Amino acid sequence: MTSAAVMSAYAFRLIAGGYVWRLPIKGLDYATVAWRFQEKEALAFANYDKVPVLTDGDTVVTDSFEIMRYLDRAYPEAPVLGEGVSLQRVMFFKQLVERSITPALFKIVVLDLLEAIHPDDRAYFRKTREARFGATLEAVSNPEQGRQQLKQALVPVSAQLKESLFLDGETPSGADYLLFGSMMWAYTVSTEPLVEESDPVAAWFARMLEVHDAVAGKAMTIRDL
Amino acid sequence: MTSAAVMSAYAFRLIAGGYVWRLPIKGLDYATVAWRFQEKEALAFANYDKVPVLTDGDTVVTDSFEIMRYLDRAYPEAPVLGEGVSLQRVMFFKQLVERSITPALFKIVVLDLLEAIHPDDRAYFRKTREARFGATLEAVSNPEQGRQQLKQALVPVSAQLKESLFLDGETPSGADYLLFGSMMWAYTVSTEPLVEESDPVAAWFARMLEVHDAVAGKAMTIRDL
Numbered sequence: 001m002t003s004a005a006v007m008s009a010y011a012f013r014l015i016a017g018g019y020v021w022r023l024p025i026k027g028l029d030y031a032t033v034a035w036r037f038q039e040k041e042a043l044a045f046a047n048y049d050k051v052p053v054l055t056d057g058d059t060v061v062t063d064s065f066e067i068m069r070y071l072d073r074a075y076p077e078a079p080v081l082g083e084g085v086s087l088q089r090v091m092f093f094k095q096l097v098e099r100s101i102t103p104a105l106f107k108i109v110v111l112d113l114l115e116a117i118h119p120d121d122r123a124y125f126r127k128t129r130e131a132r133f134g135a136t137l138e139a140v141s142n143p144e145q146g147r148q149q150l151k152q153a154l155v156p157v158s159a160q161l162k163e164s165l166f167l168d169g170e171t172p173s174g175a176d177y178l179l180f181g182s183m184m185w186a187y188t189v190s191t192e193p194l195v196e197e198s199d200p201v202a203a204w205f206a207r208m209l210e211v212h213d214a215v216a217g218k219a220m221t222i223r224d225l
Numbered sequence: 226m227t228s229a230a231v232m233s234a235y236a237f238r239l240i241a242g243g244y245v246w247r248l249p250i251k252g253l254d255y256a257t258v259a260w261r262f263q264e265k266e267a268l269a270f271a272n273y274d275k276v277p278v279l280t281d282g283d284t285v286v287t288d289s290f291e292i293m294r295y296l297d298r299a300y301p302e303a304p305v306l307g308e309g310v311s312l313q314r315v316m317f318f319k320q321l322v323e324r325s326i327t328p329a330l331f332k333i334v335v336l337d338l339l340e341a342i343h344p345d346d347r348a349y350f351r352k353t354r355e356a357r358f359g360a361t362l363e364a365v366s367n368p369e370q371g372r373q374q375l376k377q378a379l380v381p382v383s384a385q386l387k388e389s390l391f392l393d394g395e396t397p398s399g400a401d402y403l404l405f406g407s408m409m410w411a412y413t414v415s416t417e418p419l420v421e422e423s424d425p426v427a428a429w430f431a432r433m434l435e436v437h438d439a440v441a442g443k444a445m446t447i448r449d450l
Contacts, residue, residue, distance in 0.1 A: 085393050086309075086310050086314060088393050089314035089315060089318065089392075089393065090314060091388070092382075092400065093314065095381035096321070152377070155324045155325055157320075164313065168314065169309075173310060
């Protein structure tokens, strides 16, 4: 019924990167548009240079979290972030994902990621990320330390997933999509499992791959190539 | 108007321990009852051997989180945990506090705590805690490692407190009380600051000491003795 176009961060033709996996979340009928790192002109209409960018009719929304907020307002039947204290608490969870979990994932997969992206984009990727981190990608890469950090950061996540099927309860919602967005990004490019099979996070991730007709589970990963 | 008696975990006559600081939270007019570790007979009426225990008329509730839930149900004007996805998200935050933050605090203050409790309770404290941890208190104590772990675990907390005065928004609520309960417990016995003065967590903690007529700020600490 509702149609929204998500311009997604495809790093390599069928390998979805960026935070697009935060978004296929509300049972909306949407179309994704493949995009490569340097196709800035394709985003000029949004006056923005990063993905994802959502267009819904004449409305243009940038930034994955702002898009989630927009979808909550525009299609309020099944809010994923919520309002008031619910929103405040998921904003805290976003901080945890972005400041504790994603940096650990980056240490694990940064060189896998470099390998997975289109060869024409590698120099751009290296230049922009090395400027952001103030270090070479090889210096940032530290899979063993990253796995330790990831395990520590996921301790409360694992504990919660022993209590409920999803972080937000019996069905996935905002917190689940925020974490899944980061982990899916790493999952598509990583040659090895990110968490131990016995960890409740592994079973949760498998469940997240199956939701919404397994839209994420059907995505191609580096291991399919 | 409303009167509820909170039996609090006083480790030393005026040093409040346990999770009683999760509780003075709803502007209720309550009375605390001093209690020492081995006074199990004082709790027999609750068929429980730990504090806090809340009595509200004929109702007896044990466990700090269950007490918070009870107060939300009994006095719903200002819920601190909430329902549905709000509750689910604060349950995740509780996991973070109990599994990442409290263990770090314990490494920092365990020997300060032993020093602070009544001399008659020290053997009991040592025996029960060493059984729980499977290690001597001296082996658990590692303030330097604890401070590193605490700093890492508080990264998303610090980030969120740059965005809002309290974790749950412009006024303190469930997430604030859960974290404050753990930090206050350490604060009352620690001879040194737990976080750097420049950390937003330090300013938040100072604000938490002032809420509800500074009930926590007026508590005696080891540094007053």
